[in-house]
Amino acid sequence: MKVLVTGFEPFGGEEINPSWRAVETLPDELNGATILRVQLPVSFERVRKILPRLIAGERPDIVLLTGQAGGRPNITVERVAINVMDSTMPDNDGLKPEDEPVFEGAPDAYFATIPVKGVVRALRNAGIPAGISNTAGTYVCNTAMFTALHTIAVSGMEAKAGFIHVPFSHEQALDKPRPSMAQRTINEAIRLAVETVVGAR
Numbered sequence: 001m002k003v004l005v006t007g008f009e010p011f012g013g014e015e016i017n018p019s020w021r022a023v024e025t026l027p028d029e030l031n032g033a034t035i036l037r038v039q040l041p042v043s044f045e046r047v048r049k050i051l052p053r054l055i056a057g058e059r060p061d062i063v064l065l066t067g068q069a070g071g072r073p074n075i076t077v078e079r080v081a082i083n084v085m086d087s088t089m090p091d092n093d094g095l096k097p098e099d100e101p102v103f104e105g106a107p108d109a110y111f112a113t114i115p116v117k118g119v120v121r122a123l124r125n126a127g128i129p130a131g132i133s134n135t136a137g138t139y140v141c142n143t144a145m146f147t148a149l150h151t152i153a154v155s156g157m158e159a160k161a162g163f164i165h166v167p168f169s170h171e172q173a174l175d176k177p178r179p180s181m182a183q184r185t186i187n188e189a190i191r192l193a194v195e196t197v198v199g200a201r
């Protein structure tokens with residue numbers, strides 16, 4: 001079994017992105033599954049090109065995307081991705097799309113195909129605050145989740161895909177009164193999420 005796990009590069013003036021920090025600590029193999037770690041750019045245009053190529057080329061059984069949701073206090077497993085790109089904050093290419101579809105003519109939304117509640121349960125059982133989120137926003141993370149689910153749907157692949165948002169790490173929140181989580185806990189959460197999704201397949 002092959003698992004593609006992605007994290008994002010820093011954005012919005014941050015020096016790190018705790019999602020990539022967590023993904024880069026994953027081993028090459030976990031519970032018998034091969035782990036492919038990839039860092040994605042915070043770019044509406046480039047994620048829509050890179051992800052379909054990566055998924056078609058690697059043909060993973062599971063695609064687990066992760067990103068930072070600064071301001072959220074817990075790990076959130078996303079339930080749905082919508083066909084919208086809308087942002088007042090520029091991406092790392094300086095683009096600020098308004099009410100644009102991720103893919104013209106694609107469905108309005110896709111539900112995550114990983115066991116969303118199973119991952120939340122596994123994290124809580126391990127003592128990590130976690131919950132379901134019913135919106136991945138309309139920034140690059142939602143675009144990445146939508147792109148992965150759409151790519152899999154139109155190619156007829158059987159791969160499961162989903163998205164996990166992580167809070168700021170303590171390191172990022174030292175100078176701002178925002179909720180944060182220890183990076184080692186975020187790392188553990190992502191590893192547990194991978195194990196849970198692998199175990200469910």
Ligand code: PCA
Pocket residue numbers: 008011017019042066067068069136137138139140141142
């Ligand atoms: N979080 C952003 C994009 C990259 C990331 O890590 C988001 O939630 O859309």
